[in-house]
Amino acid sequence: MYAKVIVDIPARPTDRPFDYDVPPELADCVEIGSRVEVPFGPRVLHGFVVGLAEQPPEGLDPGKMRALRRVLDLTPPLTPELVRLAAWMSAKYLCPATAALQVMVPAALKAKYDRVVVLREDVWAQRQAKQEQETLVPDPLRLELAEWLRRKGGATAEALLEKFPGSAPQLKSMLDEGVLEEVQRVQDRMAVKTALTVFPLLPEAELRAAMDAVPARAQKQKDVLAFLLENGLEPIRLSELTQRLDITPSVVKSAAGKGWIELREVEVQRDPYANRSYKRTAPLPLTAEQQAVYDTISGALDAGRHEVFLLQGVTGSGKTEVYLQTIKRCLELDKEAIVLVPEISLTPQMVERFKGRFGDDVAVLHSRLSHGERYDEWRRIARREVRVVIGARSAVFAPFTKLGLIIIDEEHESSYKQEESPKYHARDVAIRRAGEAGAAVVLGSATPSLESVFAALPDGGSRFKLLEMRTRALGRPLPPVRVVDMRAELKGGNRSMFSVPLHKAIAERLHKKEQIVLLLNRRGYATFVMCRTCGYVSGCPHCDIALTYHQSSRTLRCHYCGYAERERTACPDCGSEHIRHFGTGTQRVEEELVKLFPGIRVIRMDVDTTTEKGAHEKWLTMFGNKQADVLLGTQMVAKGLDFPDVTLVGVIAADTVLNLPDFRSAERTFQLLTQVAGRAGRHVLPGEVIVQTYTPEHYSIAAAAGHDYEAFLATELEHRRANGYPPYSRLINITLSHEEVPKLLRLSEALALKLKELAAEARNRGEGGAAFEVLGPVASPIARIKDRYRFRCMVKYRGDSAASRIVRQAVDAFAEHVAKEKLQISVDVDPQLLM
Ligand SMILES: Nc1ncnc2c1ncn2[C@@H]1O[C@H](COP(=O)(O)OP(=O)(O)OP(=O)(O)O)[C@@H](O)[C@H]1O
Ligand SMILES: [Zn+2]
Secondary structure, eight states: OEEEEEESOOSGGGOSOEEEEOOGGGTTTOOTTOEEEEEETTEEEEEEEEEEESSOOTTOOGGGOOBOOEEOOSSOSSOHHHHHHHHHHHHHHTOOHHHHHHTTSOGGGSOEEEEEEEEOHHHHHHHHHHHHHTTOOOOHHHHHHHHHHHHHSOEEHHHHHHHSTTOHHHHHHHHHHTSEEEEEEEEOOOOOEEEEEEEEOSOHHHHHHHHHHSOGGGHHHHHHHHHHHHTTTOOEEHHHHHHHHTOOHHHHHHHHHTTSEEEEEEEEOOOTTTTOOOOOOOOOOOOHHHHHHHHHHHHHHHHTOOEEEEEEEOTTSOHHHHHHHHHHHHHHTTOEEEEEOOGGGOOHHHHHHHHHHHGGGEEEEOTTSOHHHHHHHHHHHHTTSOSEEEESGGGGGOOOSSEEEEEEETTTOGGGBOSSSSOOBHHHHHHHHHHHHTOEEEEEESSOOHHHHHHHSGGGTSOSEEEEEOSOTTOOOOOOEEEEEHHHHHHTTOOSSSOHHHHHHHHHHHHHTOEEEEEOOOSSOOOEEEETTTOOBOBOSSSSSBOEEETTTTEEEOTTTOOEEEOOSSOTTTOOSOEEEESOOHHHHHHHHHHHSTTOOEEEESTTTSOSTTHHHHHHHHHHTTOOSEEEESGGGTSSOOOTTEEEEEESOTTTTTTSSOTTHHHHHHHHHHHHHTTSSOSSSOOEEEEEESOTTSHHHHHHHTTOHHHHHHHHHHHHHHHTOTTSSEEEEEEEEESOHHHHHHHHHHHHHHHHHHHHHHHHTTSSOTTEEEEEEEEEEEEEETTEEEEEEEEEESSSTHHHHHHHHHHHHTHHHHHHHOOEEEEEESOSOOO
């Protein structure tokens, strides 16, 4: 048998399957999707099997083919369906196939490669013989090095230099002579966790007899047997047994020595939710709107038909209940379901709703799990121990084989796009995967992305089916929104960051003991350092970006290259001591709140307060238990939260995102305001929303205040059409970087030209490329990162397939420059962030 393998080198020249012979002893355990170890040149690499055949590939001499060395897992981590999906991703997002395959499996399965130095025995022996002949005195350090390496089998260069300080010259000459050789060695990472477990070996009667025969001075061994008998001879973890009986492991080991019991390593599942129990919940009787939506979706499920539904339901309309009941239907049909939620909405509340309904049938995947926990959750899916997965973006790759339904909650969220390679969009991947599997897709949102709404319109080809829920499930009206003009506040003499109405509303809630959510609309919350005397801003010496102040370590750091420096006490430019950290961070809002309302209890949620594991959960639980009056935060507080006593939502500054140079900034502003407004008055108590802004007349703010999605959509679509932006076009962002500006500029212009030429050729051959425009090259918004300058070319096109192909051809034509002149090219298909 012969296998095609994609090897683990994410580079263009190796981005194709390589052929290997499958030795007969491995033939039974190799499948498509298997992870294998293969020889590759002088190295050993990991790879994935993407094809199998009985006959050798044409034109290849089977005698000369190299053989697979090992199959790494008992069951292949990928299914044939996922292998096909990876091929599609590689073509669509212009990423190496190995990058697409790797992103589908947990990090614990990724190989680690070390470069190690090994001794070439044959060359070494020759050298020794020659030296003897010439009666030279051997260098003792060389002898020692060789001896040590022979014993160890190999070591990294660092380890060698540490063991033999001052041996760098010997090391170098031995490498030059070929006595030593540097090779890559592959290491498996930690994967499975095991624990010593006690198994009774004898049947009950014999064990009891043994127990009775134990002399009195071995009372503790007697206790062990008594415990096992009481426990119905159930195996028990050694650590638990010793803890319960307050004995040392040696007691148990001597009992094992007598042949009564046995100790074995047994695999343990790391279950991040092991210590929690969830109250089982029953399906709620659906409202008429929910029922109509449910009926339509289950129609597709029952028929096993692939269809994409866009569920637009106002905040609090009960989308989650619809998800839960459609999943139930899916399970009744003996199919599996994937639920994607944005990372920051994957709160304990959210998990509870799913675990409460489906219990152990649910696996949860998110980035706050450790590598091991994530791996174990993932294996529960691979072994079909669960049928429902809820997780962030990459859960779209859950290795199910009977997929019936994929739900994407808050489908408009930009975090569904991965910003590093492979730069895929989980929504598009989900639709592709569901299409192949004949599964239904439900895209849910109160504020769908323009792309998705457009796809549901006749103009956009009616590819999605729009389902609407216009009222809240519990019958509450959407809360009234009051827009406060901060310019007028300033004119009126109020210089605080709280307007008079917001100040008054907060005081009122505190008095009534109701709760408040405050949003600071600001991406990333970065605090920079500025000198108040001369205006100097601390910037990264390697990147064109301000450094971010980190309070915990009192350092300034670059978020692009990791450069760090100590906090300064004086301005490096003018020497002034008036240098301090700036930025309307949530921290400053908190300080002002405490000043204005002494005794107020504030929970602050931002990147600074939620980095610790479980912090997120802790804050939300505290807020839910009414241990705080205010939940203050960035985007994190805007989504999905459902707290009955929140009656006031305040937005400190609505315009901060509006001013970013990105065509989606109005859309993002509208979405965020609508989402956060939806946190108020969801249950019995009526809610109120106050939005502070410097541009109250902007249509995104006015429409959000009026809960008017249609008005926003009409204006925004008009803008997009006039400027030819998505959804009326699609974009591919190509970023080039190099250390020298003149060379970079020349290559960028050449690439733009090449793109235009290839598009013209495609047009002439009638192979697409019709509405294919190349914008730029221009300097990227961040013009330098890690001492490399950056330019970008933006491709704007309509229609499909041809564009990716043209871009790939153009980029391939620059492979020489990439290889020889340190040019880097990175391609982003359907970019979400234009920064
Ligand atoms: N059929 C129903 N009967 C009774 N209560 C319901 C029903 N459906 C939903 N609810 C309740 O209504 C509230 C809002 O529902 P849910 O959180 O699912 O809304 P949502 O549409 O997901 O909102 P958002 O987009 O704001 O997150 C919840 O407290 C939920 O328990
Ligand atoms: Zn930097």
